[in-house]
Amino acid sequence: MTRYIARGKDVAARTIGDELMIMSGRDSSLFSLNETAAALWDAADGATTLESIVEHDICERFDVSLEEALADAEALAEELARHGILEISDSPIPR
Amino acid sequence: MNAVLASREAHVRVGGVCVALRTSSADFDRMLHERFGPFMAPGGEADYFFDVDVVEPQGEAPDEDVRVWREAGAWRIERGDFRAVLDPRTRRGRIRQVANPYSVDTLLRIVHTISLADEGGFLLHAASVLRAGRAQVFTGVSGAGKTTLSRLAPADAAVLTDEISYIRRGRGGYVAHGTPFAGELARPGANVSAPLEAIYLLEKGPRNRVDPVDPPVAARALLGNILFFAEDAALVRRVFAAALDLVESLPVRRLTFVPDASVWEVL
Numbered sequence: 451m452t453r454y455i456a457r458g459k460d461v462a463a464r465t466i467g468d469e470l471m472i473m474s475g476r477d478s479s480l481f482s483l484n485e486t487a488a489a490l491w492d493a494a495d496g497a498t499t500l501e502s503i504v505e506h507d508i509c510e511r512f513d514v515s516l517e518e519a520l521a522d523a524e525a526l527a528e529e530l531a532r533h534g535i536l537e538i539s540d541s542p543i544p545r
Numbered sequence: 546m547n548a549v550l551a552s553r554e555a556h557v558r559v560g561g562v563c564v565a566l567r568t569s570s571a572d573f574d575r576m577l578h579e580r581f582g583p584f585m586a587p588g589g590e591a592d593y594f595f596d597v598d599v600v601e602p603q604g605e606a607p608d609e610d611v612r613v614w615r616e617a618g619a620w621r622i623e624r625g626d627f628r629a630v631l632d633p634r635t636r637r638g639r640i641r642q643v644a645n646p647y648s649v650d651t652l653l654r655i656v657h658t659i660s661l662a663d664e665g666g667f668l669l670h671a672a673s674v675l676r677a678g679r680a681q682v683f684t685g686v687s688g689a690g691k692t693t694l695s696r697l698a699p700a701d702a703a704v705l706t707d708e709i710s711y712i713r714r715g716r717g718g719y720v721a722h723g724t725p726f727a728g729e730l731a732r733p734g735a736n737v738s739a740p741l742e743a744i745y746l747l748e749k750g751p752r753n754r755v756d757p758v759d760p761p762v763a764a765r766a767l768l769g770n771i772l773f774f775a776e777d778a779a780l781v782r783r784v785f786a787a788a789l790d791l792v793e794s795l796p797v798r799r800l801t802f803v804p805d806a807s808v809w810e811v812l
Contacts, residue, residue: 466789467761471764475779
């Protein structure tokens with residue numbers, strides 16, 4: 451299934467040291483993303499599919515298989531979406 | 546029988562921000578003076594103004610979590626024992642509560658959180674101690690040692706609070722102010738302020754030592770201990786930015802300590 455992801459509107463984010471810290475404006479939950487997860491966040495423009503992001507922004511930069519990276523990315527995206535940090539949709543998400 | 550007068554106005558000034566509380570209950574007014582002692586201001590201009598409706602107890606539950614949200618432009622604040630509304634444009638509001646000090650204490654913490662967020666500051670679960678003209682802040686969850694460290698402070702130090710620290714960003718850097726918000730010491734802090742030198746993350750251990758803390762660890766610890774009530778995205782962004790700005794500008798260290806007076810030798 452094709453899925454698109456976009457950065458949530460009500461979030462605060464900043465890189466501190468080597469971590470990307472993101473706080474949900476909806477429920478104040480705090481996430482700290484490593485470099486791989488931050489690559490997913492950076493590429494979440496609403497127009498690129500999750501599969502394409504994983505293939506080009508993660509697998510080509512980090513030593514990880516497509517299958518493994520896709521499974522991890524889907525789990526992370528769903529967790530972030532539960533807190534309004536990411537949006538997930540079957541169709542492109544207007545920005 | 547409660548003595549009732551037409552109107553009394555108590556001014557509570559913390560961190561230079563004055564909240565006026567107007568009530569018709571002389572008993573409530575007296576309780577405010579007992580509770581906030583050194584932070585009672587003689588009068589004059591107030592930054593925020595609340596009418597206080599003191600009601601009879603009806604099985605309220607002050608142990609519930611407080612809810613803070615914005616509705617039609619106004620802040621709504623509710624817990625089992627009180628209900629308040631604040632118009633941020635006029636800075637005027639009303640609180641309906643039973644005659645206990647905990648409701649107004651919580652209200653003041655929320656008002657100062659909202660006020661400080663506009664200035665890059667926040668309230669932090671932390672003890673603050675002023676010594677040699679500089680303030681040190683010691684943050685941690687309940688049981689981490691905030692009150693212990695405050696009790697062990699040397700005679701030449703002033704405890705600004707053993708529970709809730711007030712941190713404001715000014716032109717010359719960060720400043721810690723005393724607060725009336727007490728923990729186990731059960732007494733208001735000293736009503737003074739000083740430039741903030743460092744923040745320590747508290748941890749009890751077999752010996753006293755101070756260690757540097759990586760910025761991401763410091764940021765997570767601070768964000769976990771900042772008083773944060775509101776379901777409001779704009780406020781979340783301001784508090785988040787304030788915490789991370791501080792981590793990028795001030796030393797944050799870990800203080801591992803033995804709970805006796807020797808801890809002050811490593812500070």
